[in-house]
Amino acid sequence: MLSIGHYLFLGLALFIIGVIGVVTRRNVIVILMSIELILNAVNINLVAFSRLYGDVAGQVFALFIIADAAAEAAVGLGIIIAFFRNRETVLEDEMDLLKW
Amino acid sequence: MLDQVIFYTFAAIAVISAILTVTRRNVVHSAVFLITALLATAGIFLQLRAEFLFIVQIILYVGGIMVLFVFVIMLVNLDEAVRQMRFARQKWVALLISLALAAQVGLMFWSSRKMPGQGMPKFAAAPVEMLPPNSEAVAKSLFDTYLLPFEIASVLLLVAMIGAVVMAKKRT
Numbered sequence: 001m002l003s004i005g006h007y008l009f010l011g012l013a014l015f016i017i018g019v020i021g022v023v024t025r026r027n028v029i030v031i032l033m034s035i036e037l038i039l040n041a042v043n044i045n046l047v048a049f050s051r052l053y054g055d056v057a058g059q060v061f062a063l064f065i066i067a068d069a070a071a072e073a074a075v076g077l078g079i080i081i082a083f084f085r086n087r088e089t090v091l092e093d094e095m096d097l098l099k100w
Numbered sequence: 101m102l103d104q105v106i107f108y109t110f111a112a113i114a115v116i117s118a119i120l121t122v123t124r125r126n127v128v129h130s131a132v133f134l135i136t137a138l139l140a141t142a143g144i145f146l147q148l149r150a151e152f153l154f155i156v157q158i159i160l161y162v163g164g165i166m167v168l169f170v171f172v173i174m175l176v177n178l179d180e181a182v183r184q185m186r187f188a189r190q191k192w193v194a195l196l197i198s199l200a201l202a203a204q205v206g207l208m209f210w211s212s213r214k215m216p217g218q219g220m221p222k223f224a225a226a227p228v229e230m231l232p233p234n235s236e237a238v239a240k241s242l243f244d245t246y247l248l249p250f251e252i253a254s255v256l257l258l259v260a261m262i263g264a265v266v267m268a269k270k271r272t
Contacts, residue, residue: 002107005209005220010111010144012209014118014137016202021122023194024187029127029173033134036165037118040141043153051148052223056237059150060246063238066160067253071260073165077172078267084176085270093188 007048014041026091032076039069106147114140125186127173135166152235 014037021034043062050058084090087097117136124130142157188194213220242250 001222002103003220003222005213006107006111007144007148008209008220010114012202012205013115014141016198017115017118017122019201020195020198023198024191025122026185026188027127029169029176030122030130033130033169034122036134036161037121037137040138040161043157044141044144047145047148047150047153050150052221054224056234056241057245059153059234059238060241062150062153063156063242064249064253066156067257070160070165071256073168074260074264075267077168078264080172081175081268090176091184 004048004052007044011041011045011048014038014044026093028080028090028092028095029077031092032073032080035076036069036073039065103147107144110140110143110147113137114144123186128170131166131169131173134169135162138162138166149231150234152238 018034018037018041021037022031025031025034043065046058046062046065048058050056050062080090083095087094089095114137117133117140120133121130121137124133138157138161142154142162145157146154
């Protein structure tokens with residue numbers, strides 16, 4: 001019999017993999033993809049609790065998170081394109097214009 | 101029993117393809133594995149009887165956001181990035197701190213299981229003959245209780261659209 005713990009562990013695993021991707025990768029596009037993984041892990045938790053309590057509010061908030069992810073991906077990829085046009089790089093440690 | 105088989109199958113697919121997403125050298129491979137992970141998550145949603153979210157996940161994430169990612173991967177020049185170092189210089193410290201975070205939350209799960217009367221609650225069995233209508237319930241909640249957040253989300257999407265167009269536009 002599945003319990004809420006199974007889904008929480010799955011969400012934890014995906015969240016940690018996403019965090020590892022954000023903090024260790026150099027390519028900014030992969031970092032954005034890892035952020036999508038993190039948001040997805042949160043969605044799993046919300047839907048699992050929605051099923052546990054028989055309340056659809058969790059699914060509604062998962063929808064809001066998906067809309068947020070779409071907005072974040074559009075703006076982030078726009079920034080990456082603008083930056084690539086100026087500096088010809090997508091690596092995060094070469095993005096040091098504000099550092100001195 | 102069937103629920104467990106479906107859950108473990110999709111969970112294994114999701115975790116394995118998430119690991120491959122963050123470790124592949126080629127960004128296009130990462131994108132393909134991320135699509136697999138998102139589809140497996142959609143399967144988990146269906147197993148949780150959230151049909152509307154299952155469809156939204158496939159149409160919006162896999163059909164919309166990932167197409168955007170693949171477009172940007174094609175726009176930026178990747179031939180050099182493939183040959184360069186995959187991970188940042190601080191990778192070992194970062195990995196250690198992430199694993200410490202995982203250990204903390206895992207310990208929290210583990211200790212909550214042994215507390216008296218605080219075990220992980222089981223799901224109630226789903227009705228066999230007819231499932232409750234999911235899309236109608238989501239629509240009622242979305243347009244009734246959460247109408248204002250819904251409108252704010254639409255304004256957010258409009259702002260993001262304008263911002264993305266302005267930022268990706270060619271300077272003249």
